[in-house]
Amino acid sequence: MSFFDKFKTGVAEAGNKAKMVVEVNRLKMQNSSKQNEVNEQYQAIGKLVYAAAEQGSWPLPLEEFAAPIERIVQLRMEIEQNLLQIANLSDMKVCRSCGSSVPVNVRFCSSCGSTFEISVDPIPVEESGEDNNGETNAGLLPEAKSEEETS
Numbered sequence: 672m673s674f675f676d677k678f679k680t681g682v683a684e685a686g687n688k689a690k691m692v693v694e695v696n697r698l699k700m701q702n703s704s705k706q707n708e709v710n711e712q713y714q715a716i717g718k719l720v721y722a723a724a725e726q727g728s729w730p731l732p733l734e735e736f737a738a739p740i741e742r743i744v745q746l747r748m749e750i751e752q753n754l755l756q757i758a759n760l761s762d763m764k765v766c767r768s769c770g771s772s773v774p775v776n777v778r779f780c781s782s783c784g785s786t787f788e789i790s791v792d793p794i795p796v797e798e799s800g801e802d803n804n805g806e807t808n809a810g811l812l813p814e815a816k817s818e819e820e821t822s
């Protein structure tokens with residue numbers, strides 16, 4: 672590899688890092704506008720309920736709410752997808768309760784304390800974990816096991 676090729680590789684890596692940051696920011700902005708739209712849909716539902724209550728036509732058939740509810744479901748799925756992508760790109764994940772960014776491997780949000788499901792760090796498959804009663808394993812996997820088995 673020539674010097675120039677190495678130089679190009681280095682530039683490409685720096686460029687990828689910058690691209691990652693741009694992409695993460697783009698996804699975050701996308702999510703905040705999606706969240707705004709979710710809130711608008713909630714408001715639309717609220718208006719329907721209010722108008723129905725005012726005119727004495729409550730309860731409304733569920734079909735009246737089908738469009739906004741469908742839209743909310745769709746948007747929430749898209750938000751979820753973006754959060755996953757952000758986590759993949761940045762080694763950070765976004766707390767669903769409070770919106771803070773925290774390192775991808777933590778179990779609790781440092782801002783609000785809510786618990787994350789652990790989806791990263793796949794645990795390597797054990798050869799004969801099934802028929803052990805737990806005690807034989809305790810010494811082998813102190814970190815992975817200790818939290819599940821503390822009662």
Ligand SMILES: [Zn+2]
Pocket residue numbers: 766767768769770771780781782783784785
């Ligand atoms: Zn939080």
